[in-house]
Amino acid sequence: QKEVEQDPGPLSVPEGAIVSLNCTYSNSAFQYFMWYRQYSRKGPELLMYTYSSGNKEDGRFTAQVDKSSKYISLFIRDSQPSDSATYLCAFYYSSASKIIFGSGTRLSIRP
């Protein structure tokens, strides 16, 4: 079983829709949960960062962590064409120092 599973997509939704992106993980030692956004020909940029179960909201973005199910989600409300990118979930625990990335989900928002 892979340590992190993420559906690669592509996912195409109309502008204004709510988008749900998900990852599952198997390592219960993970303490920190992140979402990165990567535009074409750019490096990944940190979008959301949390270390606890529950929801964290930032503008149109909500990160959700369910440690009991080993499942994290990123919700995008009122999606815009500018949200079209690849979204990578990422995990780490402090003693490991290195981040484990999902393979990324390619998202396209249709105008």
Add this chain to the structure above:
Amino acid sequence: DARVTQTPRHKVTEMGQEVTMRCQPILGHNTVFWYRQTMMQGLELLAYFRNRAPLDDSGMPKDRFSAEMPDATLATLKIQPSEPRDSAVYFCASGLTSRGGGNQPQHFGDGTRLSIL
């Protein structure tokens, strides 16, 4: 806005040639990471440094790849000799690790797009 800077942005060369990629981490960051990204494998960690000391390079083919940090403002990744299968985008990222071991998230550069013919 502080950024990780990578050079060159693009590199095309023939197999067998030496390739050197450079990275300037964000000032004050003490941890530097090198990643390779391909469609098939996604983001793979090649090596990382903390306070300029190599901590883990297990993801790197040792026979042809080498990573160094000559000083706190420069990290290099070299491939010698290069092969077509090395074609990928190479990213550098930097972060801050506290003395207690707590990590701040990594910040990425825009990568070097490498093509080996």
